[in-house]
Amino acid sequence: xxxxxxxxxxxxxxxxxxxxxxxxxxxxxxxxNVAMNILGEDASPEAIIAKQQELGLDKPILExxxxxxxxxxxxxxxxxxxxxxxxxxxxxxxxxxxxxxxxGAILIAAVLAxxxxxxxxxxxGAIDRLVQFLAVAGFAVPNFVxxxxxxxxxxxxxxxxxxxGWVPIQDDPAQWFLSLILPTSALxxxxxxxxxxxxxxxxxxxxxxxWVRTLRSRGIPQREILFKHVLRSAAPSGLTVLSxxxxxxxxxxxxxxxxxxxxxxxxxxxxxxSKGDTPVVMGVVVYTVVIVIVVNLVVDLVNGWLNPKVRx
Amino acid sequence: xxxxxxxxxxGSAIVRKSLFKRLVANPMxxxxxxxxxxxxxxxxxxxxxxxFDPAATDTNNLMTAPGGAHLLGTDSAGRDVLARIFFGxxxxxxxxxxxxxxxxxxxxxxxxxxxxxxxxxDGIASWIANMLMSLPSIIVLLAVxxxxxxxxxxxxxxxxxLIAPGFYRLTRTAxxxxxxxxxxxxxxxSGLSDVRIIAKHIFTVVRAPIVIQAAxxxxxxxxxxxxxxxxxxxxxxxxxxxxxxxxxxxxxFVNPLLVLxxxxxxxxxxGSFALFGNAMRDALEDSQKISAKNKKRSDxxxxxxxxxxxxxxxxxxxxxxxxxxxxxxxxxxxxxxLKKVVSDVSFxxxxxxxxxxxxxxxxxxxxxxFSILGLLPSNAKIAxxxxxxxxxxxVSATExxxxxxxxxxxxxxxIAYIPQEPMSNLDPSFTIGYxxxxxxxxxxxxxxKEAKARAIGxxxxxxxxNPERVFKSYPHEVSGGMAQRVLIxxxxxCEPDLLIADEPTTALDVTVQAEVLDLLRDLQKRLGMGxxxxxxxxxxxxxxxxxxxxxxxxxxxxxxxxxxxxxxxxEEYTQVLLSSMLEGKTPMTMLTGNAKEQ
Numbered sequence: 001x002x003x004x005x006x007x008x009x010x011x012x013x014x015x016x017x018x019x020x021x022x023x024x025x026x027x028x029x030x031x032x033n034v035a036m037n038i039l040g041e042d043a044s045p046e047a048i049i050a051k052q053q054e055l056g057l058d059k060p061i062l063e064x065x066x067x068x069x070x071x072x073x074x075x076x077x078x079x080x081x082x083x084x085x086x087x088x089x090x091x092x093x094x095x096x097x098x099x100x101x102x103x104g105a106i107l108i109a110a111v112l113a114x115x116x117x118x119x120x121x122x123x124x125g126a127i128d129r130l131v132q133f134l135a136v137a138g139f140a141v142p143n144f145v146x147x148x149x150x151x152x153x154x155x156x157x158x159x160x161x162x163x164x165g166w167v168p169i170q171d172d173p174a175q176w177f178l179s180l181i182l183p184t185s186a187l188x189x190x191x192x193x194x195x196x197x198x199x200x201x202x203x204x205x206x207x208x209x210x211w212v213r214t215l216r217s218r219g220i221p222q223r224e225i226l227f228k229h230v231l232r233s234a235a236p237s238g239l240t241v242l243s244x245x246x247x248x249x250x251x252x253x254x255x256x257x258x259x260x261x262x263x264x265x266x267x268x269x270x271x272x273x274s275k276g277d278t279p280v281v282m283g284v285v286v287y288t289v290v291i292v293i294v295v296n297l298v299v300d301l302v303n304g305w306l307n308p309k310v311r312x
Numbered sequence: 313x314x315x316x317x318x319x320x321x322x323g324s325a326i327v328r329k330s331l332f333k334r335l336v337a338n339p340m341x342x343x344x345x346x347x348x349x350x351x352x353x354x355x356x357x358x359x360x361x362x363x364f365d366p367a368a369t370d371t372n373n374l375m376t377a378p379g380g381a382h383l384l385g386t387d388s389a390g391r392d393v394l395a396r397i398f399f400g401x402x403x404x405x406x407x408x409x410x411x412x413x414x415x416x417x418x419x420x421x422x423x424x425x426x427x428x429x430x431x432x433x434d435g436i437a438s439w440i441a442n443m444l445m446s447l448p449s450i451i452v453l454l455a456v457x458x459x460x461x462x463x464x465x466x467x468x469x470x471x472x473x474l475i476a477p478g479f480y481r482l483t484r485t486a487x488x489x490x491x492x493x494x495x496x497x498x499x500x501x502s503g504l505s506d507v508r509i510i511a512k513h514i515f516t517v518v519r520a521p522i523v524i525q526a527a528x529x530x531x532x533x534x535x536x537x538x539x540x541x542x543x544x545x546x547x548x549x550x551x552x553x554x555x556x557x558x559x560x561x562x563x564x565f566v567n568p569l570l571v572l573x574x575x576x577x578x579x580x581x582x583g584s585f586a587l588f589g590n591a592m593r594d595a596l597e598d599s600q601k602i603s604a605k606n607k608k609r610s611d612x613x614x615x616x617x618x619x620x621x622x623x624x625x626x627x628x629x630x631x632x633x634x635x636x637x638x639x640x641x642x643x644x645x646x647x648x649x650l651k652k653v654v655s656d657v658s659f660x661x662x663x664x665x666x667x668x669x670x671x672x673x674x675x676x677x678x679x680x681x682f683s684i685l686g687l688l689p690s691n692a693k694i695a696x697x698x699x700x701x702x703x704x705x706x707v708s709a710t711e712x713x714x715x716x717x718x719x720x721x722x723x724x725x726x727i728a729y730i731p732q733e734p735m736s737n738l739d740p741s742f743t744i745g746y747x748x749x750x751x752x753x754x755x756x757x758x759x760x761k762e763a764k765a766r767a768i769g770x771x772x773x774x775x776x777x778n779p780e781r782v783f784k785s786y787p788h789e790v791s792g793g794m795a796q797r798v799l800i801x802x803x804x805x806c807e808p809d810l811l812i813a814d815e816p817t818t819a820l821d822v823t824v825q826a827e828v829l830d831l832l833r834d835l836q837k838r839l840g841m842g843x844x845x846x847x848x849x850x851x852x853x854x855x856x857x858x859x860x861x862x863x864x865x866x867x868x869x870x871x872x873x874x875x876x877x878x879x880x881x882x883e884e885y886t887q888v889l890l891s892s893m894l895e896g897k898t899p900m901t902m903l904t905g906n907a908k909e910q
């Protein structure tokens with residue numbers, strides 16, 4: 001077990017290194033106008049050169065990368081070129097917004113998808129076809145179109161919910177909750193159907209196992225077979241599906257946060273990439289990759305724990 | 313949206329020939345195909361049919377309502393919405409093509425090589441594929457945009473790289489599944505170069521799934537492309553549906569219609585790609601079923617004549633432990649007919665008696681056994697007949713399907729089941745102990761402690777040396793022979809009156825077979841159970857059974873006392889079965905006569 005975690009963490013570290021190297025060298029192409037962008041169009045050439053020196057842009061790329069890397073491994077991602085804010089602080093300020101959104105959405109989607117997928121697999125018929133149809137519809141309508149639709153309907157037409165904005169929970173829990181409903185729904189709606197369809201296939205595959213028939217022959221109630229045995233065996237596939245959906249939601253959050261003006265990591269990603277704020281972009285990339293690695297590791301560990309053949 | 317890799321392994325010439333026809337015949341395929349074709353045509357002839365310059369602003373006509381000269385109205389700069397939709401199709405399609413071409417160009421060749429040669433290249437390529445798949449593509453694309461500028465086409469090429477693992481995995485899996493096929497071996501032996509083999513034999517196999525995957529990825533590409541533009545991260549001077557959404561959303565409080573039109577065309581186009589891909593997959597799968605279907609049809613017409621026939625409840629049913637009368641079981645086919653697997657089967661089992669059901673695979677013997685247990689697959693139908701247990705009805709044709717509710721009071725308690733394949737009949741996630749204890753607490757209503765003591769005793773009875781250890785073990789920790797003993801222990805744990813054993817020794821080693829048969833005979837005698845023993849092996853029947861039912865093609869061929877059938881089979885089929893199964897050997901029962909002495 002320990003060796004497994006160590007191996008996975010090692011592979012994750014390698015992945016992180018490869019990605020951040022590629023990202024850093026890509027960002028090199030975008031640094032030519034940064035000084036002018038920071039100082040404004042009418043900055044003097046001397047001021048621009050001074051700024052470039054201040055940012056270290058006059059140094060060779062390898063030296064800059066080495067400097068960034070040696071600091072990054074200690075957790076120091078430097079400061080934003082534009083706001084001088086510490087990047088680690090900025091990310092931790094914005095993390096709660098994104099995580100509330102994404103974790104809330106994945107939990108709701110997981111429950112809904114399991115219920116829908118289970119019902120479709122067991123009952124078949126109309127509900128099965130409905131899930132299949134919804135899966136295509138969910139694939140066809142991108143999450144931002146869903147979000148626009150929700151805003152138009154609930155914020156503009158009925159004026160029930162706030163269209164944009166974020167209220168911290170400590171300021172006003174009720175408003176916090178209301179401001180989360182639409183963005184969370186948008187993420188859930190665009191993922192739940194395809195997750196349900198995949199969970200349906202996983203459950204169907206388990207239902208065809210011989211031991212399900214044998215358990216029934218022993219007089220075990222159908223409900224117990226479904227919820228204790230079948231769900232347990234389908235859990236690894238289900239968790240893998242949900243972990244992929246979670247990574248997808250991290251991407252989806254970028255768009256959703258923009259639409260609803262939520263001050264999360266996604267919005268930070270959009271702002272920093274359009275300005276060319278290299279240190280912030282690098283911080284966001286590293287943060288994302290770390291989350292992806294951690295989620296995959298956790299899912300693998302849970303799946304290993306669920307499988308008695310692997311469990312130690 | 314995942315594409316079926318199962319389709320990958322079949323890609324014969326016949327499939328290709330009529331795939332187009334079947335695709336058009338499928339309403340979903342035809343509709344979405346026509347829609348996509350329309351989008352392509354519009355993209356090409358947009359300058360001819362638009363009527364307006366999509367970039368021409370008109371400050372006198374800002375955000376006009378639909379109708380009049382501007383069919384869909386104008387946007388916030390007075391530009392014609394319909395013209396922009398038409399021209400936007402160009403951007404959309406170019407984006408989809410860029411993504412698909414890039415990802416195929418990278419994914420397919422690497423997948424072919426990795427699947428065909430395996431080894432180090434496979435390891436590295438798969439690691440990279442996993443890495444790319446695990447990244448949220450939007451965030452990568454944002455970083456790329458910061459680095460390489462706002463051109464949506466550059467972003468689409470990069471997205472093609474990010475999504476190439478989809479094609480890589482598909483191709484790799486398909487190639488691996490055919491790499492060791494005989495015809496590929498034959499090609500190797502005949503001296504074809506690897507390149508020729510890949511090009512000729514293997515590429516044919518992966519072509520169809522690649523086309524299906526391409527349709528799906530086109531949809532994803534459009535979604536990503538319009539998403540980026542909607543975020544304002546594309547080139548805003550471009551005319552595209554995503555840019556229109558972005559502009560419309562900024563004016564959503566003024567005129568929500570401006571997001572409606574691009575939203576609709578985007579969703580319709582992506583949905584069409586997805587459904588078109590599905591239709592294509594269905595068409596491929598159908599073509600594989602066609603030969604089988606034609607065969608079924610002739611059977612079905614014969615079956616239709618006696619679908620759901622009312623039969624008399626057997627009169628002397630309460631005298632026997634189990635009575636099966638005129639039982640027919642069938643599976644509904646696509647054309648509304650019923651494919652019968654069991655036809656008009658009648659027999660009975662008395663208390664303490666062993667009935668052997670003998671036949672080749674496909675003779676309907678297992679289906680008969682499952683219908684007694686009420687464990688037929690959910691799509692099976694009871695077309696006629698009755699199954700009675702001590703005179704009370706378990707199953708009848710009037711209900712068509714089996715009432716699970718009615719069965720629960722019998723399963724485990726009165727009727728128990730021993731399956732064929734021991735390893736696949738224990739839930740791998742639960743201990744053997746749990747799987748023995750739980751039915752007893754449910755059926756007998758005894759405490760867990762009591763049930764555990766009984767379970768340990770049972771494990772001892774079925775000849776397991778270390779019952780405590782096996783009790784705590786998971787199924788994968790015991791051997792096949794031991795697992796079958798565990799299943800037998802489970803079957804007799806609630807002391808049933810009737811045991812249904814479906815090929816109980818077939819999956820076991822020859823040496824273990826004899827022991828398990830001894831155990832079964834011993835338990836059956838000791839508990840005085842009636843038993844239905846389903847087997848293809850006359851040796852097993854001779855060893856255990858009192859009476860025999862011989863089945864073929866779902867019908868009873870011959871039935872009678874085991875000795876008379878073995879000594880003097882009346883039907884030709886029974887003779888054939890006997891001579892083929894006891895080839896060169898004289899049945900031991902007939903010589904020694906010691907197995908059946910009653």
